[in-house]
Amino acid sequence: MATALSKANPLVYEKKERPARTRPGDAGFHEYEPELIDQLEIFDILLNIKDPEHPYSLEELKVVTEDVDDKRSYVSVTFTPTIEHCSMAKLIGLCLRVKLIRSLPSRFKVEIRVASGTHKEEDTLNKQLNDKERVAAVLENPNLVDMVDECLTPSYE
Structure with missing residues (x-):
C-alpha cells in the first residue's frame, strides 16, 4: 500500500460490543421473513x-x-478522512462502495460521501465515488482491485 503515512498517529478507539443478530441458519430465524x-x-x-x-x-x-x-432501499455512508488532504480518501470511499455492493441485495442504492468540510477535494471525491461509470472503470484495474481487496480482507489480530 502507501509508503508514507499522511497521519502517522491517528486517534484509535476501542471496538464496541454488538448484540447477537439472528441470521439465516440460526435458531429462531424464519426464512420467510425478509x-x-x-x-x-x-x-x-x-x-x-x-x-x-x-x-x-x-x-x-x-x-x-x-x-x-x-423501505426506500437506500444506504448512505459518510466518512471523515483523518486529515484534510488525505491521499487515500478515494480508495477508502471505493472500499466502502465495493463492500456494500458485494454485501447488500441489488435493490439498494448506495451513496458514499466525504463528510462536509473534511477534505480539500470533497466535491470531486463525492462526484467520483457516486458515478457508476467511473467506479466501474476503476474496478477494471487489477492493481486497484487488489488494493481494495486488501482493505476488505478481515484481520484476526
Whole structure:
C-alpha cells in the first residue's frame, strides 16, 4: 500500500460490543421473513474494513457513519478522512462502495460521501465515488482491485 503515512498517529478507539443478530441458519430465524437492512447491519458489513495507511479498521478510527432506509432501499455512508488532504480518501470511499455492493441485495442504492468540510477535494471525491461509470472503470484495474481487496480482507489480530 502507501509508503508514507499522511497521519502517522491517528486517534484509535476501542471496538464496541454488538448484540447477537439472528441470521439465516440460526435458531429462531424464519426464512420467510425478509431480512431487514438497518443501521446495525450496515455497521456490521463495514466494521472490518482496514485503513489503507494504518493497521486499524475504520471502526477503530471512528470515521464512518451510516444512514439506512430499508423501505426506500437506500444506504448512505459518510466518512471523515483523518486529515484534510488525505491521499487515500478515494480508495477508502471505493472500499466502502465495493463492500456494500458485494454485501447488500441489488435493490439498494448506495451513496458514499466525504463528510462536509473534511477534505480539500470533497466535491470531486463525492462526484467520483457516486458515478457508476467511473467506479466501474476503476474496478477494471487489477492493481486497484487488489488494493481494495486488501482493505476488505478481515484481520484476526
